[in-house]
Amino acid sequence: MSDEPIPDSPPGVVVSSVIERGPEDLVRKHLVDAISNQSFNEWYQEQQFTQNILEGRPYFNGASPPPEPERHSPSKLLQCHRKVSYYKENAPKEGSSPQGLFWAGTRFEEDIVVPYLLESATTDDTYVQNSMWIDTTIETEEDSVQVRGVTDPVIVDAEGEPLLVTEIKTTSSLEYLSGPKPHHKAQLHAYLYALNEKHDHSIQDGLLLYGARDTLDIKAYHVPFDETFWNEGVVAWMRSQTAYRENGELPPAKPVFDWECSTCPFQGRCGEGDAPYQDVGYTGLLPGLAEYRKQQLTEYFDAYPSAKLTPTLARKYPSLIDEQGVYEWRCTACASTYAWDELEEKDDPSELPLCAGCAENGELTTLTVPTPENQLTDYR
Known part of the structure; x- marks a missing residue:
């Protein structure tokens, strides 16, 4: 076993050539992957969660019930x-x-x-x-x-x-x-x-x-x-x-200030984002949209306990699956259903998979999950 410099390392830094040929690359990759915006946000949210409990304010950790209209x-x-x-x-x-x-x-x-x-x-x-x-x-x-x-x-x-x-x-x-x-x-x-x-x-x-x-x-x-x-x-x-x-009315999409749409956390459901949705009501996750943070999802599930993950979000946050469940894929043409992990994951999460049963009959039918409006109702 010989020691030699790490490629692109400062002068004088050496490691075993055995480590250089493999394990140290994995260590580096692990460190780089571990330090990310997502992991930082999850860590910080956990710190806040714990702090609220220690300070006797656990009610800060959940979603607040909708206030009276007035x-x-x-x-x-x-x-x-x-x-x-x-x-x-x-x-x-x-x-x-x-x-x-x-x-x-x-x-x-x-x-x-x-x-x-x-x-x-x-x-x-x-x-x-x-x-x-x-x-x-x-x-x-x-x-x-x-x-x-x-x-x-x-x-x-x-x-x-x-x-x-x-x-x-x-x-x-x-x-x-x-x-x-x-x-x-x-x-x-x-x-x-x-x-x-x-x-x-x-x-x-x-x-x-x-x-x-x-x-x-x-x-x-x-x-x-x-x-x-x-x-x-x-x-x-x-x-x-x-x-x-x-009146139970979704207000019109009329921002008061120019900056509101660009900083709004509801762009996708409103119709101002890249997702193919607009004027979506207050409940339901947008199928195919992966841009939800874990804390945002847990707050939503706290407010609406019967809600489930979409297949896209189940792949992103597997730790939430057991507690919340996942919506199945369903074919509207032949009524076939598929478990969320039964189908191959698409590179583009917004791309819907095809129904295998319909494909055998020469039909190309995309599968769906409940629309946001229907996610809190019975879906069979």
Whole structure:
């Protein structure tokens, strides 16, 4: 056995030639394959899952039940009605998750902004409170809507009474930011309105603070409460969203902002993605679509326990098979059925297999699994 340099290695690095001829290639491949975006996301989600249990918040690990139609979250205000409805009804999310952005935003707020506010904005008689719970109902002539959520840091007096409400956002760059974004302004208005209703003194001032993730530069905007913007913009939006959900209606695909479709986790079912679907309702996985992350699937199954995996997803996440089951392939022409793993896997997951029985009779019939609309009903 002789020692010689690893190909393309730094000078002086040597290994046994026996290892070089095989096993070390497997070790390298294992290391490279093990470190990936998918494995990182699964690891991070498991860390969050465990942490929630340790902190006595296991309810954070499952899907939340759909809220009442009149209830709204400040963070979803003034955005695409269809996207918001998908979120509320626990439709299965697709594609990559923006967890990294949420994590960066939390760290920026807790590790940088709160200490900064403590040092620069408070006095001997004022303090920074990390958050405040809001829950208020807005009555209109026709109906009422409710908004519930948790604020970002609030500057308070010695009695804990709010003086200045903040909303902290991170962004890739401040270069093109010329003022508060409307949906962030709406979110801050919800906090201002709710706290003003709850406390005896007037609460009319908010601060939107944007931080650049690359440079940590900030831009801060004073946002006074605007009654016209609140009533004609935000409350009107909440009433429309409530009406869609009360009527069981899938809202139209009309994004409010240009960026919404490109970052939306429901592109495929909506019709904005590459998958051959559009206007799909709240339940059902898209057959042939592999772009679901494991955590997204477990959240969906938590909300809809009777749902199963598609054959495409069964091959991608075999650990979920025993618990959830897999839809069978079915031929609509001859009614033959095939187990999900009975047929050869296609290179293109969107390519449907052919029915062997029909092929023997000279017919080329593609097999199907339940459409998203039919996946939660009996499929025999």
